[in-house]
Amino acid sequence: AEDGYEFWLRYRLEADTARRNEYIQYCGGEVVAPESFKAGAAYLELKRALPAILGKAFQANNAKAGSIYVGGRNAHPAIASLVGAGELAGVGEEGFVLRTGAWEGRPATIIAANSTRGILYGTFALLRTLQLGGSLQGLHVVDAPKMRHRFANHWDNPVRGSIERGYGGKSIFDWNALPKKVDSRLNDWARMLASMRLNAVVVNNVNTAKNGLEGWRLLTPEFLPKLAALAGVLRPYGVKLYISVNFFSPSIVGSLDTADPADARVRAWWKNKAAEIYKVIPDFGGFLVKADSEGEPGPLKYKRTHAEGANMLAEALAPHGGYVYWRAFVYNAKGDRTPQAYNQFKPLDGKFAKNVFLQVKNGPVDFQVREPISTLFGAMPRTDLAVEFQITQEYTGQDRHVCFLGQMWSDVLRFPLKGEKNDARMWNTTDAIAGVMNINDSRNWTGHLLAQANTYAFGRLAWNPETSPDEIASDWVRLTFGRDPVVVKTIVSILRDSWPAYENYTSPFGIGMLCDRGKHIDPAPASRGSVHRADAKGFGTNRTAAKGSGYAGQFSEPWRSRYEKLGTCPEELLLFFHHVPYTHKLKNGTTVIQAFYDRHNEGVATARDFTERWKALNKLIDKERYEHVRKKLSEQAGHAEKWRQSINDYFEKRSGIPDAGGGS
């Protein structure tokens, strides 16, 4: 049965016989590789995939079939002959060259790279080509990552097994069973991460102690062998293990009466702790830290800066090659949150140690369906930044709505910091990227099957932020559901329209967080006065430099002036930056309040239409997945209607202006 467990790694018989024969010609023969490779993950993946895709006619060592040559340039004369030295040098440590050609009079496939990880990524690239039914004739891919550190961040709570903002299941990590029992699911998790070309993972929630959470325990001796077991699962897949740590560890895990970074005992404690970890996990990645944020402790208690706090940890990890990722999600609940991170961190530019990354959420609020980018990007030239996205859909429908975020992430990553005429893109300012994971122990990992498209898209964009979201969506659909044109067209259209639809029925014009304060899923406009600032005459938050909280003023030009002025502020962010009268006219002549109602109505109509579009797939895909998504889409349409009603009713009352369109 099709249950979504395999993610996009579904290896199925290639149905087109001509194509299959071509595949057998190019890579149906021997895998020629160094012995060390044959003990590794890439080889296992080939062994798993090729027979499944090539089918019965496939025989290893088939005399007529072409071989796959794997390794560096020196591994085999076929590689040296088909791959240029400069070409391979150009792909760096993690890239690869994947090509087909002829060797000794027979077709051949080459996977060349400078490291095991590069080979692994090249292998997954070959398999993707085969899964998509692409031709191998003249194939020549030269590829390398644009971001150096590519992270999955899990917000899983050790001991408890729950997942912060996780939907549809519990944590995949059974810390009680580790290290003795390593669930086979963990191996599939590692494969999935590698196929996304992620090279690092944080396995526990950044909240480590609040409300009785026990993530801080990962630093206790009891957990070290468990961590080592996880690192062992990840290592063959080229993924480094990181953990979130509590800043007060010296006193919660250890027995010191302080965690002051200036205290020599504290510094020694962290150094010893790091040494203890590296003794059992020599390739350990390092720490992620949420400090002085939402109840997680930090250096401010001791009147030390974030830089002093981060640098102390960096000093402990540096001798072992480890990194600190220090989160910039720091705010005071009083007043507008948006300008605060910049005010807090910008003065620290240049003060962080070399092995520290400042990890910044894509926007200044909190993973909303629409926000401007964080002003820290581009503002910290002497600090390494990591951008954090949220794959788990906390504010974008959780596992109840399809909301494909590829376009949103692409817009953020490609944001022209200095205006459209300049080449500077937001992603040029970061060398690390983190995605808060949406996977759990449900059979299909993500609850809503279509949410896997977000997992997939994150990996593709992390590798290359310039990849088109439509291409990603189309690849994902074909890998997941097969290549029937109606199937591809239908699901891609749903994915493409899903983010705009969700924005329309929940939060158009950048109005912001109108959801309930607990689970963040239901509409609760009455409780969000400080977000929408509605009064009898108008709505929206003034964040201008002149009269508001000043967020607009933190941008460099041309954005500062554009956002500052009502006339040039992009309408999609109008209510984010400005408080306007309900009767303010948009460019197309409609009043903003009517357009606001209209967009809610439109959003609901689109969500309803998804259920109609999906019907075209009946019998074109398997029943299990057809039914699963059908139910989800119908629940979504109902919930979208709930949003529309709640929001439109509320603003009709506040403004006294009825919806002239009348809804649907």
Ligand code: GCW
């Ligand atoms: O978005 C908010 C979430 C919290 C989360 C926090 C953070 C991990 O509601 O659940 O805590 O952000 O990113 O630290």
